[in-house]
Amino acid sequence: MNFLITVAAFLVAIGILVTFHELGHYWVARWCDVKILRFSIGFGKPLWLRRYGPDQTEWVIAALPLGGYVRMADERDGSAETTAPSAERKRAFNNKPVWQRILIVMAGPVANFILAAFFFWVLFVAGTPGMKPYVATPVAASAAARAGFAELDLIIRVGNREVFTWGDAQMALLEAAVEHRPVEIEIEQDSGKPSGQPNSQRNGQSNNQRLVKSLLMDSLVKDDLDKDFLAKLGLTPYRLSPLPVVGQIAVNSAAARADLRPADRIIAIGGNPVSRWDQLVAVVSQGIGQPLVFMIERDGRQFEKVITPDSVTENGKTFGRIGVKPDVDRAIESRLFTTVRYGPIEAISHAWGKVWDTSIFSLKMMGRMIMGDISWKNLSGPVTIADYAGKSAQMGWVQYLGFLALISVSLGVLNLLPIPVLDGGQLMYYTFEVFKGSPVSERTIEIGQQIGLTLLLGMTAFAFYNDIHRLVAG
16 A cells, blocks of 8 residues: 555656646747647657647657656757748747747746745645754764753754754754854753753743854764764754553554553563653564563552564564553643744745755755765665655645655756756757857757766666665665
């Protein structure tokens, strides 16, 4: 079932993003009165073909769904007759003024940016949930520990960017890590809060103090950015670890068969004391099929029960589970989460700001890869993208829409790179034409196409290698 969801989510994502990209080319080409011969989603043999409009444009869904194209009449490839009437020849792409050709080529990537901005706008208006950036106790001698971070510090700002969730903080910190520079982090401490309870305030009241700490990135190496680099820095999210008191029991679970009840407190397992819920989870997850002796306290009396954890497999990993959830103070737990939401008008600027920030960061990452400052292991191919599509789809529409927005930005940025066979390569030719006063020679374009195709195939092969390596490694 997970595999089918992954495939479906990936195909839907590709279908939406590629269709909108090609529609950008199509709409502007029609506006410039270019004759459109074919609009295709996918490559190869057509699976579905219909002809519409005065030009009898072919609308096609093809067998290989990894892309698409808009084929326009062009005298250079024989798709437009050089002996046709003058009015018809003017509709060929190659006979359009250079500024119109530039607009037509740019329209695809711009369409992806517009689509991403729309998705981000929907998310900001609907509200994006996330964990507040509370810090867990840093590992001793880590960069976070040396900077003076402590448990339940609330990150307010990273550099000059205000953050509201761990996702915001992670993105801002990743930018600093990519540039390998120290970053100033503003945090909020509540000197009056009880130990182990997150602060619900973020407004600088009297019992809250704000401090600025400098986090160094010199402990990171380029391969760390392909992993959990925040853990390497010792800066990890605070997670509430409840007491080992049973809250909910799953039907037909090992706990239900053993007659565990809500409010039962687990004191020990196998003679080893248990004081926090995460300790219980650690023991149970390793105890697949093994009878475990639980010491339980109920209504002031203690007794033992033998429970054998069921074997459960999720995301390729097998572990033990008895089917219980902890009794959590929901008031405290709710303080760990927030929903970032803006009004419809305010959300417009935030959406475009997100598109801009993501685009610039993508370009920086590519530049650092080329310079060798970042490992090429960070380059992902269709397998990894499909995996993310499936996982985000299973998490809900908000996460899936966020995934679509990020991939749409990436598609727009990728197509603007000055690589022949991509839109950016065509824009490079037309820019030369503007300054030169005449089109680039066919021979130059042919050589450029060969170089661009080689580069693109090399990047694709490396991305596939990274995908396979990730699957094998983990």
